[in-house]
Amino acid sequence: MSLLKVLKEPFHYKKIDWRNYRSTSVKSDNKPVHPHAARAGKAQKARDWKEATRRILAYLGRRKPVLAFVMVLVVASSLLTLVGPFLIGYSIDNYLLTMQFDGLGSVLLLLLASYIALSLATFFQNFIMVRVAQATVFEIRSDLFSQIQRLPIGFFDKRQHGDIMSRVTNDIENISATLNSSIVQILSSLVTFVGILAVMLYLSPVLTGITMLVIPLMFYGLRWITRRTQVFFKEQQRTLGRLNGYSEETIAGQQMVKTFSREEPVIEGFNERNEALREAGFWAQTYSGFIPKVMNVLNNLSFAVIAFVGGVFAINQTAGITVGMIVIFVEYSRQFTRPLNDLANQFNTLLSALAGAERVFDIMDEHPEEDGVNALPVKSLEGHVAFKRVGFSYGETPTLQNVSFEAKPGETVAFVGPTGAGKTTIINLLTGFYPLNSGVIEVDGYDITILKKEELRQQLGVVLQDSFLFQGTIMENIRYGRLNATNDEVIEAAKLANAHGFISYLPKGYKTSLTQDGGGISQGQKQLISIARAILADPAILILDEATSSIDTVTEMKIQEALKRLMAGRTSFVIAHRLNTIEAADKIIVLQEGTITEKGSHEELMNERGFYYELQTSKNMDTIL
């Protein structure tokens, strides 16, 4: 790309219509919205940001005494910055110009003391504030993570995992950056500004008036800039979340990407999101980068005007203006605009933090999965399960309709049906992941909605065909079934699950580290580990999603044998794909398009000569199930 093109490239964004664009959060399709909607959006945003500020302050407020001390230090250091120029100007007028040096030593000592005190106050205020900020961010991060753990599965269905992660990391980091320095900076700027103004007015209202001339220019300049930056800071956080979501998904699904040779489209998709982030970042940084430049120009302008007008007054000895006073004013005028400059700079960091905070508090405001006030404890279960006229939908269209069946303690129920029929959904409902639209699910005669969810789930063992293994050793992964199990108990469970053999062959045995997706061991071995995990958990009710992937016959036999041991004496629900599992079940439930079309034992269903019979007699049954 030629240099000219590189230089020209970003400027096509100038076409953005700010009247529409600036006052709304940018929509996901990146199109500016209708002006009326924009006004509504602006009001909403202001409210959101006020609310986000209020909530961050509430967190900070938990450390009121320490914060109060920081405030004292901030006020002290801000006032101390006024002392230096004042003493220098005083020395010029009273000692240098009069050539009388008696007492100058004391003034210089005072000057030295004020600078030392200023350094100490600044050091401690920063040190303490960083501690407070880190403690506050620690609490926000913990609260957010705990909240995420309590949210219902439906929440995760709707969002990209990477975007959620971006909120836990990047957005919180932005809040952290602001708390570390911005709050102190903003306060210090305000105090310094007021202090300087007071001293300047006391010394010379005329020179103060001249210094103030630049304020309206600064105000309008800054307003123009910050209006533009705030949109892009928010957009930057949003596009970063999208990019993280995409990266997470494509890195986790690398095998799929490679299998289907989708590297190019994936790279294109990434570049598209990367480009959106670059665009938002470019404009946010460009506009915020204008701030120091504009302030600098205005600073120099006020400096020149003070020197010139003050000089003329001092030479003509009018309005009581002296050379020392001009020195004080020149220095103060620099310090006078510095707080405004700092405020403007911090304002951008603040906006970026508030954009992040809003996204963090959005999650905090989601309804967590909660037990009812009188939820019943679940200590042990017989394993009697009944679905009574259950109706359910994920969205608009019904997924399950009028589903009724019963599993007596110890029985095995096999679900059979075409893909998308609702087999997994039934199992998800049993775990209480989603609320029902109609009907009731009972366990041991109790409606599951009145049982303590966590305790109910502890009684449910789940072995999915794509078992999730965590980063950690095999020992830790099996122990996940029951955290207080001893090593011997873990090994015993592995033996029952037919997993001990292959684990012992691994060079590090039970201490073998697994990667997050269980990389390093085979699909069948992963299943054996998850069976061992379920055996250790010793649940009353089992949920099995039978593997469809082909596993070698020896491992397959081991899995079948381990499952038989695991299922013995427990109520088991199996999403069945293998003929012998289906035949061995006490009850077979045939699902089609969310309704039960047939129900009974293998013999009964074969005699019915319905869909099940057709499936069984069809040669390519595996493709239908």
Ligand SMILES: Nc1ncnc2c1ncn2[C@@H]1O[C@H](COP(=O)(O)OP(=O)(O)OP(=O)(O)O)[C@@H](O)[C@H]1O
């Ligand atoms: N989290 C979800 N959000 C929205 N719709 C979903 C969700 N999970 C499943 N569905 C839809 O619900 C219907 C039933 O899906 P379900 O996974 O229960 O079918 P299944 O019988 O288990 O299929 P398979 O044998 O392919 O696993 C499908 O149409 C599916 O697209």
